[in-house]
Amino acid sequence: xxxxxxxxxxxxxxxxxxxxxxxxxxxxxxxxxxxxxxxxxxxxxxxxxxxxxxxxxxxxxxxxxxxxxxxxxxxxxxxxxxxxxxxxxxxxxxxxxxxxxxxxxxxxxxxxxxxxxxxxxxxxxxxxxxxxxxxxxxxxxxxxxxxxxxxxxxxxxxxxxxxxxxxxxxxxxxxxxxxxxxxxxxxxxxxxxxxxxxxxxxxxxxxxxxxxxxxxxxxxxxxxxxxxxxxxxxxxxxxxxxxxxxxxxxxxxxxx
Numbered sequence: 001x002x003x004x005x006x007x008x009x010x011x012x013x014x015x016x017x018x019x020x021x022x023x024x025x026x027x028x029x030x031x032x033x034x035x036x037x038x039x040x041x042x043x044x045x046x047x048x049x050x051x052x053x054x055x056x057x058x059x060x061x062x063x064x065x066x067x068x069x070x071x072x073x074x075x076x077x078x079x080x081x082x083x084x085x086x087x088x089x090x091x092x093x094x095x096x097x098x099x100x101x102x103x104x105x106x107x108x109x110x111x112x113x114x115x116x117x118x119x120x121x122x123x124x125x126x127x128x129x130x131x132x133x134x135x136x137x138x139x140x141x142x143x144x145x146x147x148x149x150x151x152x153x154x155x156x157x158x159x160x161x162x163x164x165x166x167x168x169x170x171x172x173x174x175x176x177x178x179x180x181x182x183x184x185x186x187x188x189x190x191x192x193x194x195x196x197x198x199x200x201x202x203x204x205x206x207x208x209x210x211x212x213x214x215x216x217x218x219x220x221x222x223x224x225x226x227x228x229x230x231x232x233x234x235x236x237x238x239x240x241x242x243x244x245x246x247x248x249x250x251x252x253x254x255x256x
Contacts (some may be wrong), residue, residue: 003062007073009113009220012036013081015183016176017132019203020158022144023121024078025235026214033223035068036076040089057095061112072224075113103205108192117190119223120198122184128202129245130176133242138167144237164243173251197204210234 014020029032042048054060090105097111109235110116123129136142139159191198201222206213211231218226 001064004073004235005068005114006034006065006075008115008117008222009069009075009077010034010036010117010119010140011077011079011113012121012204013079013187013198014193015080015129015180015187016172017129017136017180017203018121018123018216019201020068020078020121022078022234022236023201023206023217024076026210027076027217029228029232030218030223030226030229030234032070032072032074032229033218033221034070034076035072036078037068039068040085046054048089053056057120060092061096064112074221074223076242080183081187083189086186086190096175104193108160118196118198119217119220120187120191120200121203122200123203124175125204126180127173127215127251128244128248129180129238130173131251133180133245134169134172134247135164135239136242137172138164143240144239145235147235148238161244164241165246167243167248168250170251170254 024036028035029038030113040048042051044051049056049060052060052063054063064077065075068077086105090108093112094100094102094105097107100107102108119243124252141158144158190196199217201213201217210233214231215226218229
């Protein structure tokens with residue numbers, strides 16, 4: 001079966017706790033902006049071909065073109081980039097264009113994501129990012145859906161702020177701060193290698209003016225029919241609580 005190439009595509013480059021799931025759910029909810037899920041993630045380390053039950057890079061491309069795109073030919077994906085992951089995916093996607101000289105890997109990615117635009121998600125307050133990340137690790141509650149049709153799976157039982165407060169870990173927060181900054185540095189290095197200036201979405205702006213931020217992104221992506229589409233309310237509730245604030249203030253005011 002021949003799978004048609006999407007007319008346009010986009011990648012949302014993100015690190016943890018920058019609102020990427022909120023944003024990509026909003027885009028998917030429009031019904032016209034592709035299905036920008038974490039298609040490129042391989043949490044068990046088996047490789048994407050094994051994950052999706054395909055034989056090679058070409059079949060993987062066809063799977064993504066079929067599953068990550070909407071009927072109007074718009075394809076999207078979330079990309080939690082790291083240097084190692086990017087190297088592995090570039091080697092895999094090169095299988096779509098064997099023999100092509102491609103020193104920076106951009107042709108390999110274009111073979112899978114045609115007419116691709118790039119979106120970079122960030123968060124200004126990196127300490128609050130680290131606090132949110134550590135809270136999610138400790139509670140295993142990464143998202144709190146407020147409706148049944150979201151795409152992140154079943155949420156675990158909620159952990160109260162009282163239970164979490166005593167789990168403060170300065171070393172853990174410092175480690176995650178470094179990790180968040182390193183991920184963003186890796187992304188910026190890749191943008192520089194490709195000569196890409198991505199469209200930037202800032203978490204704090206998304207939270208403060210959700211609908212306008214989503215609409216501006218749809219304009220950047222030039223999604224057909226965007227002027228008439230409704231932007232549904234956010235599909236997730238806020239996770240930050242008293243424990244988050246206590247950890248944040250303790251880190252700011254303590255030397256250790």
